[in-house]
Amino acid sequence: MSFVKGLKCRECGAPYPVEPVAICEECFGPLEVDYDYAAIKTQLTREEIASRPKTMWRYRELLPLDGDPAVGLQTGCTPLVRAERLAKALGVGELYIKNDAVQHPTLSFKDRVVAVALSKAREFKFEAVGCASTGNLANSVAANAAAAGFPAYILIPDNLEKSKVLGTQIFGANVVPVQGNYDDVNRLCSEIAGRHRIGFVNVNLRPFYGEGSKTFGYEIAEQLGWQAPDAVVVPMAGGSLITKIYKAFGELAKLGLIEETQTRFYGAQATGCNPIAAAVKAGTRDIRPVKPNTIAKSLAIGNPADGYFATGVITNTGGWSEDVSDAEIIDAIKLLAETEGIFTETAGGTTLAVTKKLIAQGRLTAKDRIVIAITGNGLKTQEALTLEELQSIEPKLSAFESAVGISRAAKAAA
Amino acid sequence: MPQTVIIPTPLRKFTGDTELVEVQGATVGEIFSQLEARYPGIQARLCEESGELRRFINVYVDGEDIRFLDRLQTPVGAQAEISIVPAIAGGCA
Secondary structure (H helix, E strand, O other): OOEEEEEOOOOOOOEEEOOOOEEEOOOOOOOEEEEEEHHHHHHOOOOHHOOOOOHHHHHHHHOOOOOOOOOOOOOOOOOOOEEEHHHHOOOOOOEEEHHHHHOOOOOOOOHHHHHHHHHHHHOOOOEEEEEEEOOOHHHHHHHHHHHOOOOEEEEEOOOOHHHHHHHOOOOOOEEEOOOHHHHHHHHHHHHHHOOOOOOOOOOHHHHHHHHHHHHHHHHHHHHOOOOOOEEEEEEEEOOHHHHHHHHHHHHHHHOOOOOOOEHHHEEEEEEEOOHHHHHHHHOOOOOOOOOOOOOOOOHHHOOOOHHHHHHHHHHHHHOEEEEEEHHHHHHHHHHHHEEEEEEEEHHHHHHHHHHHHHHHOOOOOOOOOEEEOOOEEEEHHHOOOOOOOOOOOOOOHHHHHHHHHHOOOOOOOO | OOEEEEEHHHHHHHHHOOOOOEEEOEEHHHHHHHHHOOOOOHHHHHHHHOOOOOOOOOEEEOOOEHHOOOOOHHHHHHHOOEEEEEEOOOOOO
């Protein structure tokens, strides 16, 4: 059933057996899953995929499980929305929103990675799971762990949005706020994983977890009629998602399911936490860590683990990376809501604001077929927004008409 | 005046589980050579065969990342603290 050959160091190529390990003992490079693509190619066709249920598991040969998935069975296959009103507002042509703000069950793309990581945790016979999180991952691990019957240990920075904390606690997880930022939380998780047998999805299960993100890319290609777009714009925190979408298109091409791709990859960050964008702009792949200060808390990772690989994907595909201010992020959240009826969180605002900037710079044009990755839901980061104060009216027709500025004459004319 | 090197857990098998090692050298490179003389094999974990620092190893001199200083030629003052930190996997989006 499984097409996994083993794990392999992404840096030095050293092979490892399939175990809950994430880092190469020789060179400290990250480990990744190595598949038998020749064998997959004999089995996986467009028709076969089309015949399967509309979940991320329709691409299961390209996911690192030995048996059937145990967690997140309904996750995946979110809408790819043709955004005509937004395209017009931005002055571009064919524009799409890949909308993981409506992902099942916790409204962010993290449900994809957690579905794989917790299914793998069960295969490894872990009895408890956990994560270091900026919020969305916490929500997803807590919810999926509850549904699968795992106790969960969720470590978060102690300055997160209240709604993200509540959306984790509700599932009965052990939530532990840590005094410090994400990078401090992450370091602590590594130490805990060294001492206790807990499957930390983004620490010791990381090679498997990351693979779930590829389904975001497979779906984009399938929904575009088995074609990769000309450009994708992707938010970057640790920098993993952009590399996994790149890997997804590459795998589909290798399997003959799409043509060789020319997709340009664009990475979006907030100016208050822009280590990857800064490296791209400086023409280097060395990431200088920063202390995050932005309303886009789900992107506030100052020392991005996959920054080196993200800069590689961006520069090798002819893409670029930009960063935007908190005010630009909020304007973009409103623009997406008002043009397309999609309420995204601050990370989505960051991605759209960067898209605007790339269009202004001429890097994205009306000739491009563009996909914007919207990875999280605005209901979770309402604290970032302040809208106009509303005034109540008397329950009278005339009061309504004067409040909204329409007159009786308008109706009479119609 | 000796300097102190903080050895991370995965490399302590070379140092007999010692966390803090006292050394004396003018640059990070010199300090690495001293570590190698005392704990054979450790340098290959820190540096490529070409001598360059491995990509997933971060070295800090008094809290400053040597990639943004002078890499292995970074001068090390008396009583400096040198931390060796594997770039641990982490990150979200």
